[in-house]
Amino acid sequence: MHRGTGVLVVGGGFLGSHLVAGLAAEGARVTVLTRTRPQGGAAARIAGDRIVVSDAADPAAVEQALENIDHVVWCAGGLLPAESNVDPIADVRDALPPLLTMLEALRRREQVGITFVSSGGTVYGNPALLPVPESHPTSPLTSHGVTRVAAEHYLALYQDVYGVPVLILRCGNVYGEGQRGDRSQGVIAAALACVRTGRPFSMFGDGSSERDYLYIGDLVDVVHELLGRRDVPRIVNVGSGRGATVAEVVAVVESVTGRHLQLEPRPARPGDVSRVVLDTSLLQSLEPFDPLPLHDGIALTWTALVEGEFAPR
Numbered sequence: 001m002h003r004g005t006g007v008l009v010v011g012g013g014f015l016g017s018h019l020v021a022g023l024a025a026e027g028a029r030v031t032v033l034t035r036t037r038p039q040g041g042a043a044a045r046i047a048g049d050r051i052v053v054s055d056a057a058d059p060a061a062v063e064q065a066l067e068n069i070d071h072v073v074w075c076a077g078g079l080l081p082a083e084s085n086v087d088p089i090a091d092v093r094d095a096l097p098p099l100l101t102m103l104e105a106l107r108r109r110e111q112v113g114i115t116f117v118s119s120g121g122t123v124y125g126n127p128a129l130l131p132v133p134e135s136h137p138t139s140p141l142t143s144h145g146v147t148r149v150a151a152e153h154y155l156a157l158y159q160d161v162y163g164v165p166v167l168i169l170r171c172g173n174v175y176g177e178g179q180r181g182d183r184s185q186g187v188i189a190a191a192l193a194c195v196r197t198g199r200p201f202s203m204f205g206d207g208s209s210e211r212d213y214l215y216i217g218d219l220v221d222v223v224h225e226l227l228g229r230r231d232v233p234r235i236v237n238v239g240s241g242r243g244a245t246v247a248e249v250v251a252v253v254e255s256v257t258g259r260h261l262q263l264e265p266r267p268a269r270p271g272d273v274s275r276v277v278l279d280t281s282l283l284q285s286l287e288p289f290d291p292l293p294l295h296d297g298i299a300l301t302w303t304a305l306v307e308g309e310f311a312p313r
Contacts, residue, residue, distance in 0.1 A: 001227040003027030006069040010034075010056055010102065011076035014179045015117060015216070017042035019073055020049055022220035023227075033065040034076075041178040056098035062105045066112070071228055072102065075117040077147070084143035085271050095147040096154070103158045113165030115223060116155055119148045120170035120237050120278045121211060130243070131212075131279035134170065134235045142271040156234065167232055169222065172239030172278050176216030176297065177304035187246055188213065188298060191253045191261060192305055201261050205268035207247035210275040212239035215297035218289075225287045232286055239278030240291040249294075256299045 001007075005028050009020050012034030024030045031050040032038075038046050054061030056076060066072075078084060078095030099116075106112055122145030123138045138149045152168050159166040179186050181193025194201040222238050244252075254261055283289050292300075 001026060001028060001071075001224055004029060005071060005228065006031070007227070008033060008065055008069045008072045010065075010072065010074045010098075012036070012038040012046060012051070013042060013075075014176075015075040015174065015219070017045040017178065018176065018216045018220055019075060019223060021045040022217075022224060023073075024049060026224050029068070031065055031067075031069060033061065045178070057101050059101055059105065062101055066105060066109065070112060072106065072112065072114040073117070073223060073227075074099065074102070074114055078144060081119075081122050081142045081144040081271065082269055084147070088143035088146075091143040091147055096150060099151050100154060103154060103164065106164045107158055107162035110163075111165065113167070113228060114155070115167045115169065115227060116151065117219075117223075118152060118168050118170045119145065120239060121173050121273070121276055123148050123152070123170060124273075124276055126273050127276055130275060131241060131277045132237075133279040134233070134237055134282060141273060152235070159234065165228075165230065166234055167226060167229075168235045169219075169226075169238045170235060170278070171219060172212035172214040174214050174216055174219055176301050179216075179301075187211070187249055188253070188301065191250060192257070192298070192302055195253060195257045195259050195261055196305060198262075200264035201250070202266045203246065203250075203263045204266045204272065205246075207250070208245050208274075209268075209272060210243040210245045210277065212241070212243055212277045213249070213294055213297070214239050215292040215300070217297075217300075218291045222283065222287070222289065233282065236283050236286070237278040237280050238283060239280055240294070241278060241280040242294075243275065243277035244294055249298075252295050252298050253302075256295065256302050 007028045052065040078091035084091040125139035158164040175188040179189040181189040
């Protein structure tokens with residue numbers, strides 16, 4: 001990315017606000033398109049940047065947001081995975097029309113590309129081999145995963161037919177400072193919030209489900225390093241390349257905080273995959289990538305939670 005590059009970040013929540021802060025720190029001119037005005041820590045990370053508060057499904061809002069933009073980073077989407085199967089129609093409505101509106105606008109803008117933050121934790125389903133490479137078939141178990149796969153296909157269509165430059169990042173389970181701990185997604189954020197408040201932590205299943213946890217700062221670094229590059233394949237996994245079970249996450253949280261986490265056993269949820277760890281060898285071939293160890297990332301996140309502010313790496 002060149003200094004002064006105009007970047008539109010779509011989504012002003014946990015992912016979007018960190019991407020805005022990271023890209024702005026590297027000299028990008030950042031615009032944010034978000035359905036709701038950011039609050040709390042997200043607002044602080046976005047402070048000073050141009051904000052367009054509107055739905056990306058509105059063509060007029062998209063045209064306004066794209067003024068003087070060289071690249072789009074898309075980190076908005078539909079419902080959370082555990083919620084999406086309850087209302088798949090709402091999930092499709094929230095995820096796909098806004099993206100298609102953006103892609104229609106981009107096909108009229110020569111060489112304005114898009115980086116799409118997808119979900120390596122949901123699109124593969126229960127993979128047949130670990131770590132799972134980008135070439136592995138997709139077989140999602142949630143509407144959230146299905147809409148991500150559909151979005152990837154639309155992105156490919158607009159690249160192949162209309163020449164829109166596209167990069168799809170299939171990310172592991174992203175965690176870090178400012179992630180809400182009261183939602184159905186974000187095991188690390190939920191566990192730390194429970195330690196902080198003394199509430200019991202809901203353990204879905206027996207704790208053996210395995211995920212690839214990715215610190216938010218590492219995702220920001222990858223987006224920055226690959227932004228606008230034309231030598232990158234269309235789909236790239238972004239993860240730590242190492243798996244950790246929920247039980248192991250609990251143990252690390254207790255080690256970092258020095259506190260016992262009370263567990264509340266809950267039945268396993270339909271749609272939760274058993275194990276997924278991402279093969280990051282392609283990413284490693286594109287840039288020097290040394291992801292933060294889980295213990296260190298959780299320690300940074302805990303420090304930020306205790307101090308009530310963003311703790312830099």
